[in-house]
Amino acid sequence: MADKMMTADEAVSRLRSGMTLGIGGWGSRRKPMALVRALLRSDVTDLTLVSCGGPDVGMLAAAGRVRRLVTAFVTLDSVPLEPNYRAARESGSLELTEVDEAMFLWGLRAAAHRLPFLPVRAGIGSDVLRPGSGLRTVTSPYEDGEVFVAMPALRLDAALVHLNRADRRGNGQYLGPDPYFDDLFCEAAAEAYVSCERVVDTAELTKAAAVQTLLVKRHTVTGVIEAPSGAHFTSCDPDYARDDAFQKHYATTPWPRFAERFLGGDERAYRAAVRSWREADR
Amino acid sequence: MSRSPSRAPGAPAAPPSRAEYCVIACAEAWRGAGEILASPMGTVPSVGARLARLTFAPDLLLTDGEALLIGADGTVEGWLPYRQHLALVAGGRRHVMMGASQLDRFGNQNISRIGGGSPPRRQLLGVRGAPVNTLNNPTSYWVPRHSRRVFVEKVDMVCGVGYDNAARHPATARFHDLRRVVSDLGVFDFGTPDGSMRLVSVHPGVTVREVREATGFPLAVPEEVPCTREPTEEELLLIREVIDPAGLRGREVPEGAGR
Numbered sequence A: 001m002a003d004k005m006m007t008a009d010e011a012v013s014r015l016r017s018g019m020t021l022g023i024g025g026w027g028s029r030r031k032p033m034a035l036v037r038a039l040l041r042s043d044v045t046d047l048t049l050v051s052c053g054g055p056d057v058g059m060l061a062a063a064g065r066v067r068r069l070v071t072a073f074v075t076l077d078s079v080p081l082e083p084n085y086r087a088a089r090e091s092g093s094l095e096l097t098e099v100d101e102a103m104f105l106w107g108l109r110a111a112a113h114r115l116p117f118l119p120v121r122a123g124i125g126s127d128v129l130r131p132g133s134g135l136r137t138v139t140s141p142y143e144d145g146e147v148f149v150a151m152p153a154l155r156l157d158a159a160l161v162h163l164n165r166a167d168r169r170g171n172g173q174y175l176g177p178d179p180y181f182d183d184l185f186c187e188a189a190a191e192a193y194v195s196c197e198r199v200v201d202t203a204e205l206t207k208a209a210a211v212q213t214l215l216v217k218r219h220t221v222t223g224v225i226e227a228p229s230g231a232h233f234t235s236c237d238p239d240y241a242r243d244d245a246f247q248k249h250y251a252t253t254p255w256p257r258f259a260e261r262f263l264g265g266d267e268r269a270y271r272a273a274v275r276s277w278r279e280a281d282r
Numbered sequence B: 001m002s003r004s005p006s007r008a009p010g011a012p013a014a015p016p017s018r019a020e021y022c023v024i025a026c027a028e029a030w031r032g033a034g035e036i037l038a039s040p041m042g043t044v045p046s047v048g049a050r051l052a053r054l055t056f057a058p059d060l061l062l063t064d065g066e067a068l069l070i071g072a073d074g075t076v077e078g079w080l081p082y083r084q085h086l087a088l089v090a091g092g093r094r095h096v097m098m099g100a101s102q103l104d105r106f107g108n109q110n111i112s113r114i115g116g117g118s119p120p121r122r123q124l125l126g127v128r129g130a131p132v133n134t135l136n137n138p139t140s141y142w143v144p145r146h147s148r149r150v151f152v153e154k155v156d157m158v159c160g161v162g163y164d165n166a167a168r169h170p171a172t173a174r175f176h177d178l179r180r181v182v183s184d185l186g187v188f189d190f191g192t193p194d195g196s197m198r199l200v201s202v203h204p205g206v207t208v209r210e211v212r213e214a215t216g217f218p219l220a221v222p223e224e225v226p227c228t229r230e231p232t233e234e235e236l237l238l239i240r241e242v243i244d245p246a247g248l249r250g251r252e253v254p255e256g257a258g259r
Helices: A009-015 A033-041 A054-063 A083-090 A103-113 A181-187 A244-252 A255-262 A265-281 B018-028 B042-056 B082-091 B130-136 B163-167 B208-215 B234-245
Strands: A019-024 A048-050 A068-072 A097-098 A115-119 A136-139 A147-152 A156-166 A189-199 A214-216 A223-224 B035-039 B066-072 B076-078 B094-098 B138-141 B178-183 B185-189 B198-200
Touching: A009 A033, A009 A223, A009 B066, A019 A068, A019 A181, A019 A265, A033 A054, A033 A156, A033 A189, A033 A265, A048 A054, A054 A068, A054 A083, A068 A103, A097 B234, A103 A115, A103 A147, A103 A181, A103 B082, A181 A214, A189 B035, A244 A265, A255 A265, A255 B208, B018 B042, B018 B178, B018 B185, B018 B234, B035 B042, B042 B094, B042 B234, B082 B130, B094 B130, B198 B208
Parallel strands: A019 A048, A019 A156, A048 A068, A068 A097, A156 A189, A189 A223, B035 B094, B094 B138, B138 B178
Antiparallel strands: A115 A147, A136 A147, B066 B076, B178 B185, B185 B198
């Protein structure tokens, strides 16, 4: 039986510059931040990110690792606009393929189903379809003759997601109210890395929670990473809420200073730096 | 003017604030909507949707702002994670009231960026679900500070589809339906022959001239412009004591601020 346990650094060492990388979660919710921090410690760069964007996008953009972003939005939720993302966009260093939320979902579904595209009634008449977007339309072959956006499959070289629990084989469980699109990210990717708050025995997954919480199936997972507080400072319901005070600090601190203070070492050093910030600065 | 949430029995209620007229105007967007999802974005539309549900639109569905459908008293009655929310949009049984960084005379809306070139002058949120919303279910807009910066001749990026763009794609846009725009100055719709914006009512204390001066395009104005209707006593009580006792609506639309 395959044991897929690895460290965050081992997972990231399997990624290459230039990859198309899907990042799960949504905005500032259940983002695989420990994996993003590992990515920031590596020299992987020139990435195309596919993400319902939050601080994952902001941090990787601030560190100059992102060439292109495919998204419908980037937000910190309690801070509506992501400052590092905005700075990267306004300086022209970050290309954007902007799609609607439904187009994004349909694109992941197309990739998961190995389809080249899926038709979606979204985007027509709006500027997501402007010249240069690369998006094309498709006409219904039936009597209605309607025209839709042919949303291309969002195929991923790799996906990073964070869940509440997983077993060593890659069965992943969410315990909060929303699965977001994490299963689809894994299904759309050639390789998927699942970090989780706690690795448990398979039998334990369904002891206290319904079987419907088993979101990610092991045949779509390459590596499992145990990362307690691995979504910090985004939310990871019901294990913890978003750390809004720290997120505000992130959003108001110049990136070099933030990176130096919190991201210079490994994950343990990060947690220690956050603890000392909490004691000293609040 | 200070207002305490509860007043002594028999004491006269404070007159409606501007924010409360805005709440009423937003609530009216969902009158007669039936058993559909109301998706309000922003404080005033959220108070308005809950008011509609507690009074004249009892069958509305509402969420907790995340993944749960909740009853008037907060009881969970269903599950609506993002992926199902997007399926519900495609099915059309929803009326969303979105914000707008820019809105033009045909109802094209922008929440993505300021500046049409590359790079953008200001990067904003992104298109979010505005394209799918406007092609699939009734859509209204809420603008807490009516100004020429928001009401522009031409938006820098079309996120929400307006009537001129919808007219170019009649088959795909067969469910396109912009219902109303509510601002801190008044209520607007697109009930003109060419689908351009029209003034429907001004909030008490606002003049038509004030609205015209704060709008960056020619606005259709009927000869008689009524005032936004008065809240009933029951509605005022619900707004002040049940739905928004902390007065968050007044933060979005401060009384007499900035004009």
